[in-house]
Amino acid sequence: MSTFKEGKSTNRPTLKGCTFISFILAIxxxxxxxxxxxxxxxxxxxxxxxxxxxxxxxxxxxxSTQKSIITKQYNDFSTLxxxxxxxxxxxxxxxxxxxxxxxxxxxxxREINDEKITKLETQVKELKNKYQPLFDSYSSLTRQVxxxxxxxxxxxxxxxxxxxxxxxxxxxxxxxxxxxxxDALAAAKKEKTNxxxxxxxxxxxxxxxxxxxxxxxxxxxxxxxxISTEWTNFKAAIKKSDPDRASDSLARLLTLSSKAHSLKQxxxxxxxxxxxxxxxxxALIP
Numbered sequence: 188m189s190t191f192k193e194g195k196s197t198n199r200p201t202l203k204g205c206t207f208i209s210f211i212l213a214i215x216x217x218x219x220x221x222x223x224x225x226x227x228x229x230x231x232x233x234x235x236x237x238x239x240x241x242x243x244x245x246x247x248x249x250x251s252t253q254k255s256i257i258t259k260q261y262n263d264f265s266t267l268x269x270x271x272x273x274x275x276x277x278x279x280x281x282x283x284x285x286x287x288x289x290x291x292x293x294x295x296x297r298e299i300n301d302e303k304i305t306k307l308e309t310q311v312k313e314l315k316n317k318y319q320p321l322f323d324s325y326s327s328l329t330r331q332v333x334x335x336x337x338x339x340x341x342x343x344x345x346x347x348x349x350x351x352x353x354x355x356x357x358x359x360x361x362x363x364x365x366x367x368x369x370d371a372l373a374a375a376k377k378e379k380t381n382x383x384x385x386x387x388x389x390x391x392x393x394x395x396x397x398x399x400x401x402x403x404x405x406x407x408x409x410x411x412x413x414i415s416t417e418w419t420n421f422k423a424a425i426k427k428s429d430p431d432r433a434s435d436s437l438a439r440l441l442t443l444s445s446k447a448h449s450l451k452q453x454x455x456x457x458x459x460x461x462x463x464x465x466x467x468x469x470a471l472i473p
Contacts, residue, residue, distance in 0.1 A: 232418055234265055241425040242433070249430035257430060260437035267444045274451035281458040288465050289390065295472050296386055300379040307372040314368055318361040325351070325358045382471065389468040393461050400457045407450040414443045 242261055246254040328351045335344040417439050424432035 231415065232268055238422065238425070241422075241428075245425045245428045245430050245433050248428050253430055253434065257434050257437065260434060260441065264437055264440050264444060267441065267448060271444060271448040271451055274448070274455060278451065278455050278458060281455065281462065285458060285461045285465060288469075289393070292386070292390065292465065292468055292472065296383050299382055299473065300375045304372065304375050304379065307368060307375055311365065311368045311372055314361075314365045318358075318365065321354070321358055321361055325354045328354055382473070386468050386471045389464060389471065392464050396457050396460050396464070400454055403450050403453050403457070407447060407454070410443055410447045410450065414440060414447065417443060 242257070246257045249257060328347065332344065332347045332351050335347050417436055421433060421436035421440060424436055
């Protein structure tokens with residue numbers, strides 16, 4: 188049975204860097220979003236042999252000109268309707284792909300510079316542990332120098348001071364080495380913060396596009412209900428072999444379906460816009 192309702196896509200995109208669990212969550216979230224945005228059941232249209240026979244009978248009861256008009260209207264509507272329905276799969280495929288990619292990008296944002304930061308944190312810790320005995324020895328030696336000075340032991344003071352001077356230079360070099368690694372660590376964290384903010388800023392451009400899409404889907408839902416009602420009127424007209432009513436209903440169905448077709452294209456194009464935003468955000472990921 189064909190409907191104007193957006194259907195589920197069986198295409199499951201494979202995304203580099205996206206775990207199986209995050210992919211499944213993205214699909215479920217995407218499906219939930221679609222259901223929430225399209226709460227009203229769309230029009231159900233079936234082009235059955237029975238409908239075709241009743242239409243043929245109704246057209247036969249009309250004049251030759253009206254018969255041609257009704258037949259053309261029905262064929263045009265059938266073609267337009269089927270083409271409109273075909274957009275559902277296209278929309279679902281690109282929608283799920285977009286949702287999965289956004290989920291993957293958000294995970295990648297959280298992981299920016301993580302390996303580098305972890306490595307630098309380890310290096311800083313190792314350097315501190317490595318040079319702590321030196322710092323402890325230097326502190327002890329400076330206390331001994333002070334003690335020798337208080338005792339007014341010039342010889343001891345001179346020897347200890349010379350040792351302290353040498354050790355002071357070594358301790359300063361060690362501290363500088365630690366500071367260099369700490370500065371690199373701080374820079375890596377700052378880069379992560381700034382880049383994450385920048386990428387999230389690009390992704391935020393998706394929100395107004397989704398708002399437009401939601402509005403389009405709301406209008407589409409209304410069109411679908413009108414189509415459903417008009418299809419019921421059309422079936423009643425051909426059941427009574429009323430060519431005038433049948434022709435009027437087909438004319439309205441063509442108008443409504445043309446609008447629905449346009450809305451589906453708009454929704455697809457908005458998803459394409461989202462894909463473009465996603466592409467720009469991915470380009471920022473190191």
